[in-house]
Amino acid sequence: MATTTATTSTTSSTATSASGTARTQLAGSFDNFLTLLTTQLKNQSPTDPLDTNEMTSQLVQFASVEQQIAMNKNLESMVSLQQAAQLTAASPMLGQRVEVQSDSLPLQDGTATVRLPAAGAARTARVAILDSNGKTLREAQVALGTASQDWTWDGKDTTGKQLPDGAYKVAVTGADANGGAAATSFTVVGTATAAERVDGALKLRMGTASYGFDAVRSIAGGG
Numbered sequence: 775m776a777t778t779t780a781t782t783s784t785t786s787s788t789a790t791s792a793s794g795t796a797r798t799q800l801a802g803s804f805d806n807f808l809t810l811l812t813t814q815l816k817n818q819s820p821t822d823p824l825d826t827n828e829m830t831s832q833l834v835q836f837a838s839v840e841q842q843i844a845m846n847k848n849l850e851s852m853v854s855l856q857q858a859a860q861l862t863a864a865s866p867m868l869g870q871r872v873e874v875q876s877d878s879l880p881l882q883d884g885t886a887t888v889r890l891p892a893a894g895a896a897r898t899a900r901v902a903i904l905d906s907n908g909k910t911l912r913e914a915q916v917a918l919g920t921a922s923q924d925w926t927w928d929g930k931d932t933t934g935k936q937l938p939d940g941a942y943k944v945a946v947t948g949a950d951a952n953g954g955a956a957a958t959s960f961t962v963v964g965t966a967t968a969a970e971r972v973d974g975a976l977k978l979r980m981g982t983a984s985y986g987f988d989a990v991r992s993i994a995g996g997g
Contacts, residue, residue: 868967889924896948897948900949903943906943939982
């Protein structure tokens, strides 16, 4: 089996962009307020100057906007540093076998693994592999046992054609002893190849398949 190269990358963050937009809006308000206040002071009547209390109130608002701008900058820096630290902390996962709760199945080096639960209400499970358009590429009927088990897909469709590595959809439906529908669960297992920051969220990649870290269920060596 070919060795997967593990890398850690970062992408532009929507959260950072949103924070930058908010800061720009605050800065715009700050500048507009300063312009209005300066204009008001320049054009006030010598016989009817700006009320002291009103002036004090406006200066307080002025300081408040300035503090909000500084606070937003500090918070943005803190979030960026925290996410960078989390990416670094995720590095030991790369190259490891990871179990994830997801219907996105990573086909890596021509194989993919679906982890099925022990038999319960469901005694058998129908596993279906689908493409991005929902077309069934391969399916199998699996008898559930007394412990969880892995079902391995060899990456071939129903005609025996080897499909390219990538992210495929998997659907699992359970059936009871009488063939009736029964709820069942499943997870997917693959080799972690990258950790990245996408749209302000940390993601774990297995080849081209991407998952949130909250979907990770277990990590095991031997990738």
